[in-house]
Amino acid sequence: MLKNFIKITLRNLLKNKLYSAINILGLSVGIVCSILIWLWVADELSFDKFIPKYKNLHQVWVHATFDNKINTWQSIPLPTYEAMKTAHSSVVNSVVTGWGGERLLTVDDTRLLKQGYYVSEEFLEMFEYPLVSGDPAVVLDDPHSIVISQSLAQTLFKNEDPLGKVIRFEDQVNLKVTGILKDVPDNSSFEFEFLVPWKQREMLSEWVVRNKTNWGNYSFQVFVELNDEKSQGAVDEAIATMLADNGEDDMPRTLFLHPLEKWRLHSNFINGEIKEGRNDHVKLFSVIAIFILIIACINFMNLTTARSERRAREVGIRKSLGSTKKYLILQFIGESLIISVISFLLAILMTELVLPAYNNLVDKSLFIDYTSLEFWQIGLGIVFLTGVLSGSYPAFYLSSFRPAETLKGTIKIGKGATSPRKVLVVMQFGFSILLLVSTVVIFRQIELVKDRDLGYDQSNLISVDYSDELAENYDVLKNQLLQSGAVEAVTRSNSRITSINSNNFLSWPGKPENLKVIFTTISTEYDYTKTMGIKVLHGRDFSKEFVTDTSAIVINKAALDLMGLEDPIGTTLDLWGDKRQLIGVVDNVIMGSPYKEVKPMFMIVNPDWINAITVRLKNNNNLNGNLKTVEAMFDRYNPAYPFDYQFADVEFQRKFDTINMIQNLATIFSLLAIFITGLGLFGLASFTAEQRTKEIGIRKVLGASITGLIALMSKDFSKLVLVGFVLSAPITWYLLDQYLDRYPIRVDVQWWIFPAIGLIALIFSLLIVGNQALRVARSNPARSLRDE
Structure with missing residues (x-):
């Protein structure tokens, strides 16, 4: 029986090369997406599990x-x-x-x-x-x-x-x-x-x-x-x-x-409760993998049921020779499983080809472990799932034909499957629209945060880790760097401008007794605002000209707004039980998460609490030369350490690594989902055009224009896209709004995105369907009507 199944399946595949290629390619791409996502998800879920306890x-x-x-x-x-x-x-x-x-x-x-x-x-x-x-x-x-x-x-x-x-x-x-x-x-x-x-x-x-x-x-x-x-x-x-x-x-x-x-996955706390974290991304891409696999399976169902006329006589003959409905169901599901196996093997090859680029994208070293029992269990599970899911509806549909009607030619094949096919096409476009809108919204979220005013100038700003030798030679090093002609300003602090290493509490006049606010803490010395390019809003920065600045304090605008001081300069603030005079207010600077509001911050002078030196290179179109000059200075006064530096703008961009990866993956998988949908739509439109060849011929003879014929054939598919859009839009809006709630600084899900993406999906479908309609509409009606 198995041999017979395989022989019939291969015969049908070779007989219908175009539709076979569409089915196999669509399933293969869907499986590739699933494998790639599964490898990423499995790696995330595996963190620390190698530790026995x-x-x-x-x-x-x-x-x-x-x-x-x-x-x-x-x-x-x-x-x-x-x-x-x-x-x-x-x-x-x-x-x-x-x-x-x-x-x-x-x-x-x-x-x-x-x-x-x-x-x-x-x-x-x-x-x-x-x-x-x-x-x-x-x-x-x-x-x-x-x-x-x-x-x-x-x-x-x-x-x-x-x-x-x-x-x-x-x-x-x-x-x-x-x-x-x-x-x-x-x-x-x-x-x-x-x-x-x-x-x-x-x-x-x-x-x-x-x-x-x-x-x-x-x-x-x-x-x-x-x-x-x-x-x-x-x-x-x-x-x-x-x-x-x-x-x-x-x-x-x-x-x-x-x-x-x-x-790894559950370290994001909001008001004392775990609010997922990276596990949200694991769930998101798991759902995307399922969506894409379903879209690929829908293609198989649609094409198989649409082309059921080609198998109707076969079903009638088999039934008349004694085949039971159960046997026919097993046959068609078996054929589907064979196609699924072929698609899976092709998907493995395609996955190996794209894995290097994929690893570069997700910054991992993922690979398929062919010795892993889990891989084969999941692989066989995908084969079985796609095979049964893709072949179940066509199997039950085809096996339900009555032999007498199919052999007489009185049954109207395909009519009974029209409604389910429409539902499946609607689902495909609904999923695709959801993924496309998500991609656009995540991109806008990234751009919103990247476009925020940082409060300082990142250009030509480098930082170097502190050491005992640098502490001993700092004053000499700073003077020689400034005299070298390669440097505009130098400062030192307890953290780089792109990170927050310390937080403390601070008291001010009029502070409510029960109010506790944590302040970002910067320990520095002199020229901090000059080096970083931070604007001083009130008063001044620390200066060597004022010996009392070792007991002074500078705050940012967020701190001033919190304190509500009308005339801040000269105010006495309490830090760790010591009184400090407020000498300046600086603009807000984004040091921590770019997705959150800037926290209140204060700066103090403490040369013993230092972790980094920051240097602003001169903007004279000689970056490499300036770096070599600075490196020579550091090698002279810090010879034990190799010169290792970080650009502030590069460090800041790393804060977007995760969301950039999410956006890139969402874009890729959205495009693949659209590709699979378009592949299925092409096959379905091609078959529909083939079925209506005689109708088109008659209409042309009666004077119908090519434009009118294309519009006629495109109308039904356009309705399905619009229905998919209407059903998908509110669900997509809700899911995205929930996702963006994790970011205090976030975009709104703008209404115009939905009609824009809907229009793109409609144009995409019309191009595919219209192309097939044009091919039939241009054909000579004499050929399609010569048998009438």
Whole structure:
């Protein structure tokens, strides 16, 4: 029976090459889209699951109530690390880490800036990143040890055994290699090439030691391991008041555990509640994959049922020879499954061809793992789903023909399938319009944010990480940079202009007692506004001419609006219990998320709290020459470190990486959905034109014009597009409005987008249908009527 099915299927495919090609190509493109989306979704869902105890690992987060809402963050006081060990019987262990960053590693003449973390000695026991060499229980016990990845070991020591070798760390201390890690997978929340003991950080930083008992400094990350994933609720209850119990009672604060399995997809909190996050994107593209697969299946159903006349006599003969309805249904579904298998194999080939470009687009290293049982299960599932879904309606429709009527030629084949075909075409265009409108709206959202006034000048602005040598030589370096002719201004601060590293509370005259507002905090010195190109609205910036500026303060416009000060200059503000005189108000600057309103900000002078130097290069059309001059200066006064810099405009554009990727993917998959829809419409229009050849011939003989004939044949399809538009528009508007609600700065879903996209869809369909109608309308009526 199977052999017979295959033979008949192949015979029909070869007999009807055009329609077979449309069916197979449409299904193949739909499957390619599904595979590509599935690879991306599977990668997102796989994050951290390689860690054996990932369900038992959590990070300690904070809920704090101020600004009339619950604010949530993951930086907590350092004493929490030790306190968590005894907080509840279900806590097995805790670990403290830094925030990660590039550090200088030196071996002989090799100097590298590599990503790494300071971690307490429990880290590898808890997270169990696999070691090639070394015991995870002891490799981080010695403060002068370092654990490095296989790739880093190869780079630093070539083929030599790295264990016991010495690495100069941050040009400050020698560390001995005690362990070799397998390279950290791309689907890891932690990205690092080395680990340094937390005890070493304590030896290098007096600030860390001071904060070991300070419950008021929220600057650290703490993680815990539970002995049972179900005990999270009990632990949350036990640690909820830990901050208040240790003096942090000026506002409602609550500690809680955020599970490792939710870090990647569920870390967006709004008013204390998880509001999805990247999981929204996973859901979005999963739905798109389903839509595209359905559109491809609709093509198959429409073409098969429309061409049912060609199979009617076959059905009649088979029934008259004893074939049952069940057998015929199995036959037609079997044929559909064979076509689905062919389409799947073609889709695999097409996927392999486009994967390199796709990986570049989504910034991943995705691949099809042919040894994976899961891949074949999902692949066979797609084949079965598309085969059965595509072939079920045609199978039941064709098997329902009565043999006597089909053999006599009295049955009107295809008439009974007209209404379902119309519904399916409406669905296709409805889905396509939804995707196209979504693409346009997301593009407008990106452009809205990119067009916001940044409050500073990004051009020719570079930043360089701070070091101890730069701290010692800063004044000399700054003077020589300014005298070099390549630089306009230089400043230093605790964060780059494109990021926010610190937030604090500030008091002002007239502030309501119960009002708590968090301020972005910039620690700098002199020439900050000049270097960044920030406009001073009132008063002045910090200046060497005023020795009292070390106790002064500058705020931004958002802070001034919040305080409501009519004559701000000279006002005394309270910071950390110290009185500071307000000397200036600057324009708002977008440092954090470009999708949010600018937060209140204040600046202070503190040369001991610095993390970056910012340089504004001269705008003299000699960018490369200016960079080489600056590099030479930094190499002179910071010789241990390679000159590594970041342009402010490039760093700012990275804030759009995710939404740009979403917009690009949505555009690509929307165009593919339209392509599949157009492919099906072409086949259906071609068949319809073929069926109406005699009618067209008669109308031409009676004097009908070509334009009138094209309009006649296009009318029915135009109605379907319009119905699809009317049904899709309100649903699309609602879904997009819900999606955009995540952005405080957002566009409105403008009404004009819908008729514009609807018109494009209508023109697209008319071009396809009109082309087929024109072909028939131009044909010689004598040929179509010669048998009459």
